Amino acid sequence: MGDDELKAIVEMAKKRDLGALSTLYETYFDRIYRYILVRVRNVADAEDLAGQVFLKMIERIETFKWPQTGGGFSAWLFKVAHNLIVDWARGAKKITTLPDQDLPGGLNPEAAVGRDESVREILAAMTCLKDEQRQILLLRLVGGLSSRETADVLGISEGNVRVLQYRALAKIKESLQVTANA
């Protein structure tokens, strides 16, 4: 979906056009769900939080304004998701790192992708990353956001995003090599 098309849909959604709201839902739900699932590591909570993201969108979309510079609507929606995850983690007293074993209450992401060893290894290696580095990789590779949008969600510069993602991937590669050698 192009920028102009997205702008037109968002403007209609602000006026509570149900068709425009459905279009936005279809465009972003899967990406939001994936991002939340990898962060919270629980399918039921991820489904619940993903639904809440769109309820928040209904409440706050009237106040949304296209920024002159920055991420736009995608960044705004992922920022809502990010804040909900932070509140959920604070409330549930859970950490956002990725433990190895399954959690009760639902499937973990590794199970959902068919116990892919490569994905499992990478998710395990991500535990050694800083929180900001981990979030950058998840927003970029799982959420499908650009560097500019990721910078907008986290409140940092685009250059900083590139540097952090480079260092994060370098660290994961190093960790995988160490694991392989071990």
Added chain:
Amino acid sequence: MHKEQLLDNLIDGIIEGHPVEGDQPLAEVAARLARLSELRPRPEAKDDARRLMLAAAARKSRKRSRTWLGRKLTAVLASGMALTLATSGTVYAASNSLPGDLLYPVKEATENVELIFTPSGQARAEAQVRLARIRLAEIKALMRRKDKRRIGLLVSALNRRLALARAEGGLTPGEVRRIKAAADSLRTSTKRWLPPGLKRRLLKDKPPAPRLIRKSLPLTIDKSATQTPSGVAPDQQKPLGTPPAEGVAPNIKPAQPILAPKPRLLKPARHIIRSILRRRLRQKQAD
């Protein structure tokens, strides 16, 4: 290109579904992580969340339109009721007010509005008489307070109303007599403390004279006038003050038309004029 920028471009390509080309170990790690994008939500969960979202959107639009309409209607009704109550309450409270009170201008405004909507002629004359009686009642009330200044204003207002009523042709002799009788009784009761000028003005037959300084109008002889019908030449005419002969039209023309009523000169002006006239008379006598 900087290595971070290069990796960033490769990651953009991975997101769009392009494969990693060449030896790019970090990009390969990123491509493996990007496989998490194959995760899909349960269809039932997705449908439930969509239904909840659309229901919330529909509820919010209904609430918004009702609230907006409700607020507008409430605002209009409330302001209309407030205006009506305030107006009627104020007018009622003002009906018993006297000059000097806060609501007296409201009373005057109400009376003027009433007159505007009264058709001219007998009805308006009756309205003027009624207002004159109200002024009289106000004078009585103010006399209890001994408010000399405001009584003076009311007397002027009363005379004005009577003059207007007379002009409308609605003041019957009976009305005049009754109002004069009321004024007379007021005059006698206030003999001690009302100033003399005010007592005299109280219901005189004419409104108070405007305070103007106007010079006396000298009468001039129109020398360019043609001969009179009797054939008498202008230089053979009799001097001023002599009554003209019968059938002869006097060719005396005033410089300006005489206006009625005659203006009443202020004391200093009369004094000056008298002194000038005396001086001229003395000069003439000396001559």
